Amino acid sequence: MPVSGSEPYDLAVIGAGPAGLAGAVAAADMGLKVALLDASAHTGGQFYRTPHPALGAVRPEALHHDWSGYADLRGRLAQSRIRHLPGHHVWSVTNESADVGATWAVHAVTGADGGDGRPVRLRARAVLLATGAYERHLPIPGWTLPGVVAAGGAQAMLKSGLVLPGRRIVVAGSGPLLLAVASALAAAGARVPAVVEASGYLRYARHPRALVTNPHKSAEALVHGTALLRHRVRVRMRSAVTEVHGTDRVEAVTVTRLDKNWRPAQGAGRRIQCDALAVGHGLMPQIELATTLGCASRSLPDGTRALAVDRLQETSVRGLWAAGETGGVGGAALARTEGELAGIAAAARLLGRLAPSGRVRALQRRRDRMRAFVDVMAAAHAPGPGWSRWLTDETEVCRCEEVTAGRIREAVEDLGARDARTVKLLTRAGMGWCQGRMCGAAVACLAACGRADGLPVERRPLAVPVPLAVLAGLDDPDGKPAGAPSYRPST
Structure with missing residues (x-):
C-alpha cells in the first residue's frame, strides 16, 4: 500500500x-x-x-x-x-x-x-x-486466590475458549450481568450454588414507564430467570460475598446479608463451598x-x-x-x-x-x-457506601503494587488524603501495570470515605502501554x- x-x-x-x-x-x-x-x-x-x-x-x-x-x-x-x-x-x-x-x-x-x-x-x-x-472491581478479603475471576471474565472464558473457571462457581456482585453469567455457566455444565446480589430489583418497580417502554429488557430477565430456575440456582438478594477462603485456590466463600447501605450484618455470614468465584459490580x-x-x-x-x-x-x-x-x-x-x-x-x-x-x-x-x-x-445497582466495611486492613486493594486497605485508610485518616490522586501519591495505589483499572474505583471510594461519587475524571496521555521507542x-x-x-x- x-x-x-x-x-x-x-x-x-x-x-x-x-x-x-x-x-x-x-x-x-x-x-x-x-x-x-x-x-x-x-x-x-x-x-x-x-x-x-x-x-x-x-x-x-x-x-x-x-x-x-x-x-x-x-x-x-x-x-x-x-x-x-x-x-x-x-x-x-x-x-x-x-x-x-x-x-x-x-x-x-x-x-x-x-x-x-x-x-x-x-x-x-x-x-x-x-x-x-x-468491569468495576470492589476488593474482598481473599480475592487474590486462584479461582477468583471477574464476572465478565468468566463469561469471556466461556464465549471465547469454551472453558469454565471451575466446576462449582458462586456468582456475586451487583447488576444484571450476574444473571446472564450465571445462566450461561449453568447451561455449560457448571454447578452454580448461588447468585449473590448486593442490591435488589424492587427499585425497578418504581419506574414502570421505563419498564413498559423497554419490554426487551424484561424479556431478557425472564429468559435468564427461567434458566436459573431450571438449573435450581438460588438468587440471594441484599447479600454479598464478604470473604473468600482457601489455601492454594478457592475452597469456599462467606455470604453475608447487607443493609440498604451495603453494610454487612454482624454474625449473618454463611459459608458456601465452591472452587471458583465470579464477581463483578457493574461496568x-x-x-x-x-x-x-x-x-x-x-x-x-x-x-x-x-x-x-x-x-x-x-x-x-x-x-x-x-x-x-x-x-x-x-x-x-x-x-x-x-x-x-x-x-x-x-x-x-x-x-x-x-x-x-x-x-x-x-x-x-x-x-x-x-x-x-x-x-x-444504574441507580438500582449503585454500590452503597458501607461496602468498605467488609475490608480488613490486610485486604489487598491495589494488586499490582500490593497496597492494602490499611495503608489507604492510613493515607486518608492520618495523612489527610481526600482524593484518589493524593492516595496514589502516598501509597502507589494505581501505579502498577493496570494503571488503576482494577483498583481505581475502590481507591476513589475509599478516599471519599465510601461515597460512590468519588470517581475522578481520568486524563491519561497514554491509553495503553506503549514502548519507549514509539514515543x-x-x-x-x-x-x-x-x-x-x-x-x-x-x-
Missing part, C-alpha cells in the same frame, strides 16, 4: 463492538471512507465473542442473545469498503489542526496486547469513539481517550462517569463523536442504535448535507427510551514514529 501521511480517511472508528460496527457501516453506506480499528483480532467487542475455529464450536451463537443483530452488521462490514484494522491498540488521539477542517491523528501499536510495538498513525477528518467499558465506561482531549463527562447514577454527548452523539469537542458504553453502560441494542446515529451524523457533517430526518428521529426516540432504562438500572520516534521530521506506516483509503 502506498505511504501517504497527507491523505486522511473521512472517519476513524475506534472499537469494533456493536457501537463501532454500526457507526462504521452507517457512515460507509452514506459514502464516507472509513477505517475501523480494534485491539482484538475479531469484531464484536466484549459482547460478541466467538471461539477460535480450532475449538470446533458448532453453534457459537447459542452463547449470545440477539446474535442476528451482530450477524447483520458483520455481513455489512464484509460487503463494504471499510478498512478493518484488527490488532491495533489505540494509545492516543491528537488534533493536528485548530482549523474548522481539523485532521485527527490516531496513534496505535499493533500485535497481541500491542506486543510487537509496531507504531501506526492514521489520519481522519473525524473520529467516532466506541471504546466500550471495563465503567472507558473514556480515557476522550477526556484526555478535553471532552466533557457527566456523572451517572451509579457513581461512574460517562461522556456527555449531544442529540447526535457528538462530544463537547467538535469532530469527535461517541457511542455505546462510553455514554453509559446499556447493552448491545443501545450501542447499535447510538453507533448508527453517530455514523449518520458524522457523515452528514462531512458531506455537507442534511441527515435523513426520519431515520434520525427514529433512532433518537429509541436511544432516549433505552437510556431512560439504563439510568434506572521517541514521535519527533521524526515526517511527523510519525520511525518506521510507522500511514494508511490512506483504498481506491
Whole structure:
C-alpha cells in the first residue's frame, strides 16, 4: 500500500463492538471512507465473542442473545469498503489542526496486547469513539486466590475458549450481568450454588414507564430467570460475598446479608463451598481517550462517569463523536442504535448535507427510551457506601503494587488524603501495570470515605502501554514514529 501521511480517511472508528460496527457501516453506506480499528483480532467487542475455529464450536451463537443483530452488521462490514484494522491498540488521539477542517491523528501499536510495538498513525477528518467499558472491581478479603475471576471474565472464558473457571462457581456482585453469567455457566455444565446480589430489583418497580417502554429488557430477565430456575440456582438478594477462603485456590466463600447501605450484618455470614468465584459490580465506561482531549463527562447514577454527548452523539469537542458504553453502560441494542446515529451524523457533517430526518428521529426516540432504562438500572445497582466495611486492613486493594486497605485508610485518616490522586501519591495505589483499572474505583471510594461519587475524571496521555521507542520516534521530521506506516483509503 502506498505511504501517504497527507491523505486522511473521512472517519476513524475506534472499537469494533456493536457501537463501532454500526457507526462504521452507517457512515460507509452514506459514502464516507472509513477505517475501523480494534485491539482484538475479531469484531464484536466484549459482547460478541466467538471461539477460535480450532475449538470446533458448532453453534457459537447459542452463547449470545440477539446474535442476528451482530450477524447483520458483520455481513455489512464484509460487503463494504471499510478498512478493518484488527490488532491495533489505540494509545492516543491528537488534533493536528485548530482549523474548522481539523485532521485527527490516531496513534496505535499493533500485535497481541500491542506486543510487537509496531507504531501506526492514521489520519481522519473525524473520529467516532466506541471504546466500550471495563468491569468495576470492589476488593474482598481473599480475592487474590486462584479461582477468583471477574464476572465478565468468566463469561469471556466461556464465549471465547469454551472453558469454565471451575466446576462449582458462586456468582456475586451487583447488576444484571450476574444473571446472564450465571445462566450461561449453568447451561455449560457448571454447578452454580448461588447468585449473590448486593442490591435488589424492587427499585425497578418504581419506574414502570421505563419498564413498559423497554419490554426487551424484561424479556431478557425472564429468559435468564427461567434458566436459573431450571438449573435450581438460588438468587440471594441484599447479600454479598464478604470473604473468600482457601489455601492454594478457592475452597469456599462467606455470604453475608447487607443493609440498604451495603453494610454487612454482624454474625449473618454463611459459608458456601465452591472452587471458583465470579464477581463483578457493574461496568465503567472507558473514556480515557476522550477526556484526555478535553471532552466533557457527566456523572451517572451509579457513581461512574460517562461522556456527555449531544442529540447526535457528538462530544463537547467538535469532530469527535461517541457511542455505546462510553455514554453509559446499556447493552448491545443501545450501542447499535447510538453507533448508527453517530455514523449518520458524522457523515452528514462531512458531506455537507442534511441527515435523513426520519431515520434520525427514529433512532433518537429509541436511544432516549433505552437510556431512560439504563439510568434506572444504574441507580438500582449503585454500590452503597458501607461496602468498605467488609475490608480488613490486610485486604489487598491495589494488586499490582500490593497496597492494602490499611495503608489507604492510613493515607486518608492520618495523612489527610481526600482524593484518589493524593492516595496514589502516598501509597502507589494505581501505579502498577493496570494503571488503576482494577483498583481505581475502590481507591476513589475509599478516599471519599465510601461515597460512590468519588470517581475522578481520568486524563491519561497514554491509553495503553506503549514502548519507549514509539514515543521517541514521535519527533521524526515526517511527523510519525520511525518506521510507522500511514494508511490512506483504498481506491
